[in-house]
Amino acid sequence: MSQTAHMLERTRAILADLVAFPTVSADGNTALIGYADSILREAGARSFVTFDETGTKANLFATLGPDGDGGIVLSGHSDVVPTDGQEWTSDPFELREEDGKLHARGACDMKGFIACCLAMVPAFAEAELKRPIHFAFTYDEEVGCFGARALMEELERAAIKPSVCIIGEPTSMRIIEGHKGCFEYTTEFTGTGGHGSQPDKGVNAVEIAVRYVTRLMELGEALKRKAPAESPFEPPWTTVQVGRMEGGSARNVIAGHCAVEWEMRPVVDEDAAFVKDALARYVETDLLPAMQAIAPETGIAVRTIGEVAGLEPMPDSEALALVSELTGGRERDVVAFGTEAGLFQDAGIATVVCGPGSIDQAHQPDEYVDLDQLEACLEMLARLVKRLAET
Numbered sequence: 279m280s281q282t283a284h285m286l287e288r289t290r291a292i293l294a295d296l297v298a299f300p301t302v303s304a305d306g307n308t309a310l311i312g313y314a315d316s317i318l319r320e321a322g323a324r325s326f327v328t329f330d331e332t333g334t335k336a337n338l339f340a341t342l343g344p345d346g347d348g349g350i351v352l353s354g355h356s357d358v359v360p361t362d363g364q365e366w367t368s369d370p371f372e373l374r375e376e377d378g379k380l381h382a383r384g385a386c387d388m389k390g391f392i393a394c395c396l397a398m399v400p401a402f403a404e405a406e407l408k409r410p411i412h413f414a415f416t417y418d419e420e421v422g423c424f425g426a427r428a429l430m431e432e433l434e435r436a437a438i439k440p441s442v443c444i445i446g447e448p449t450s451m452r453i454i455e456g457h458k459g460c461f462e463y464t465t466e467f468t469g470t471g472g473h474g475s476q477p478d479k480g481v482n483a484v485e486i487a488v489r490y491v492t493r494l495m496e497l498g499e500a501l502k503r504k505a506p507a508e509s510p511f512e513p514p515w516t517t518v519q520v521g522r523m524e525g526g527s528a529r530n531v532i533a534g535h536c537a538v539e540w541e542m543r544p545v546v547d548e549d550a551a552f553v554k555d556a557l558a559r560y561v562e563t564d565l566l567p568a569m570q571a572i573a574p575e576t577g578i579a580v581r582t583i584g585e586v587a588g589l590e591p592m593p594d595s596e597a598l599a600l601v602s603e604l605t606g607g608r609e610r611d612v613v614a615f616g617t618e619a620g621l622f623q624d625a626g627i628a629t630v631v632c633g634p635g636s637i638d639q640a641h642q643p644d645e646y647v648d649l650d651q652l653e654a655c656l657e658m659l660a661r662l663v664k665r666l667a668e669t
């Protein structure tokens with residue numbers, strides 16, 4: 279068996295193990311983190327695992343090679359999105375191979391990348407590395423990048439200063455130098471109960487929420503006209519989107535509660551402020567007075583789920599130069615989806631996004647990653663081993 283075929287075999291086996299941990303964001307990831315940590319420690323890595331306040335979610339940060347600043351971080355989130363309501367051909371948490379594709383929840387986003395990293399651990403361990411290689415596997419990316427946020431604090435506390443980070447989100451191995459921010463909110467509406475035959479005597483939280491969403495959609499249209507002329511993004515403007523709405527209890531009861539889960543993806547920070555200010559004004563001057571004229575105990579509360587910074591393109595970044603060299607890719611691109619990259623960049627680490635699989639398959643039923651893509655990722659990592667052994 280050739281070296282590449284051997285590595286691919288190893289990666290496939292590790293990926294099968296990784297997807298069998300059902301690390302849906304809400305459910306925790308500690309078993310997967312323990313598994314990854316044992317592979318790293320067996321190879322002699324120094325690692326630390328830190329937990330969130332519930333103790334069910336953890337970050338893993340591990341280092342091979344010398345101590346010191348200037349290392350390269352390979353970063354991936356370990357959580358996956360739920361499979362609820364999706365039609366899968368087979369068990370989403372069991373790896374299924376068909377026509378050169380490996381199917382499972384998370385195969386593409388982004389356990390395929392983590393499997394490649396773990397498969398390469400022995401190679402990194404055996405090489406005489408001149409610079410440290412770090413592995414960062416985080417929790418809760420899909421619900422607001424909380425894990426990476428905590429990790430940034432841990433790195434600062436431990437005085438670990440890597441210089442480059444590669445985030446292996448699915449980009450079909452293209453180099454992504456920028457993406458929009460991702461700001462996520464849940465707005466909760468508290469109305470009153472009451473009988474459906476007398477709607478004027480109550481405050482219907484669902485109906486208030488509909489007005490709020492309508493205002494949000496109007497702001498979304500206004501944002502289209504505010505797109506910067508030279509915006510590299512597709513679509514070029516800041517988008518707003520309502521992903522989930524839940525409220526009321528029955529047809530003939532005034533809805534006492536409603537919650538709207540929505541997001542925006544700013545191309546510039548000012549757009550986020552524009553939307554937040556306009557919505558707050560609408561709530562203050564229109565919705566709240568109308569609600570409280572009927573029942574003073576009613577209200578509207580906005581909960582911030584996450585405000586993840588965009589990744590700003592940096593033409594001279596060390597990360598771009600390095601990953602261009604490793605993949606041979608000269609093209610640089612931007613994407614419309616958010617990652618943890620902005621957090622690493624804000625911490626002073628040059629960051630690009632480059633990983634196996636297509637974002638088109640992420641979050642989908644029968645999600646998959648192509649074996650070819652894993653192979654290309656392994657090649658990139660093999661060149662990184664060589665590169666870190668040189669300088």
Ligand SMILES: [Zn+2]
Nearest residue numbers: 355387388447
């Ligand atoms: Zn992802």
